[in-house]
Amino acid sequence: MTDLAPSPCHDRPDAWFAWIWQRLGPRLEHRGLAAHRAWTVAGLHGRVIEVGCGDGLMFAHYPPAVDEVVAVEPEPRLRALAEQAARRAPVPVTVLPGCAESLPLADASCDAAVAMLVLCSVAEPRTAARELRRVLRDDGELRFHEHVRAATPLGQRLQRSLDVVWPHIGGGCHTARPTVTTLAEAGLTPWLLERLPVSSRVPAPTLPWVRGVAAPRA
Numbered sequence: 134m135t136d137l138a139p140s141p142c143h144d145r146p147d148a149w150f151a152w153i154w155q156r157l158g159p160r161l162e163h164r165g166l167a168a169h170r171a172w173t174v175a176g177l178h179g180r181v182i183e184v185g186c187g188d189g190l191m192f193a194h195y196p197p198a199v200d201e202v203v204a205v206e207p208e209p210r211l212r213a214l215a216e217q218a219a220r221r222a223p224v225p226v227t228v229l230p231g232c233a234e235s236l237p238l239a240d241a242s243c244d245a246a247v248a249m250l251v252l253c254s255v256a257e258p259r260t261a262a263r264e265l266r267r268v269l270r271d272d273g274e275l276r277f278h279e280h281v282r283a284a285t286p287l288g289q290r291l292q293r294s295l296d297v298v299w300p301h302i303g304g305g306c307h308t309a310r311p312t313v314t315t316l317a318e319a320g321l322t323p324w325l326l327e328r329l330p331v332s333s334r335v336p337a338p339t340l341p342w343v344r345g346v347a348a349p350r351a
């Protein structure tokens with residue numbers, strides 16, 4: 134159950150991206166993403182907020198110690214699929230319309246938060262990061278798996294050029310975001326950060342991928 138009024142950011146329809154992700158998501162699962170999902174939620178317990186759950190591919194991986202997942206998703210077609218996935222999930226999952234920038238949960242009400250391939254797409258990443266910090270208990274944790282800004286100046290230039298068009302065809306995805314820095318500035322300090330080797334099928338501008346765990350700071 135939610136703690137607050139519904140998020141003012143409710144529906145953000147994007148039929149093109151929903152069509153793409155329904156097809157791309159399952160293919161990536163078979164190319165290694167499923168294992169990354171399992172890693173991302175391993176060992177979680179209690180109440181979990183998942184932001185931008187898409188069609189709910191993460192739900193099957195939550196371990197039994199999770200009491201409840203609250204998943205927000207602004208795209209209505211993906212959300213309808215996530216609701217179906219929630220019915221098959223091994224733990225209770227509530228799927229809600231909403232955005233990471235305005236979570237329908239009380240302060241310090243979650244043991245964990247999960248962000249997988251979503252902070253590239255949110256409209257206001259700093260606000261989203263602050264919201265994730267707000268809903269986490271002080272002893273909670275954020276698990277994240279994101280693609281981020283390239284390490285080299287050449288890679289960053291390529292990403293910045295591409296970001297003129299890429300968000301329009303990729304569901305708002307930006308390739309050049311310094312997501313780990315954004316999380317740290319919002320009070321979520323990564324204590325585990327791994328750079329991932331990614332399949333050659335992933336478009337080069339959306340590399341590197343990182344995964345990690347961040348702890349809330351007071």
Ligand SMILES: C[S@@+](CC[C@H](N)C(=O)[O-])C[C@H]1O[C@@H](n2cnc3c(N)ncnc32)[C@H](O)[C@@H]1O
Binds near residue numbers: 207208249
């Ligand atoms: C690449 S998909 C990833 C979906 C899912 N996290 C997964 O791992 O399969 C990005 C998702 O972010 C969602 N999204 C876009 N803007 C958002 C926002 N402001 N808040 C929450 N989710 C958002 C999209 O609708 C889409 O479902």
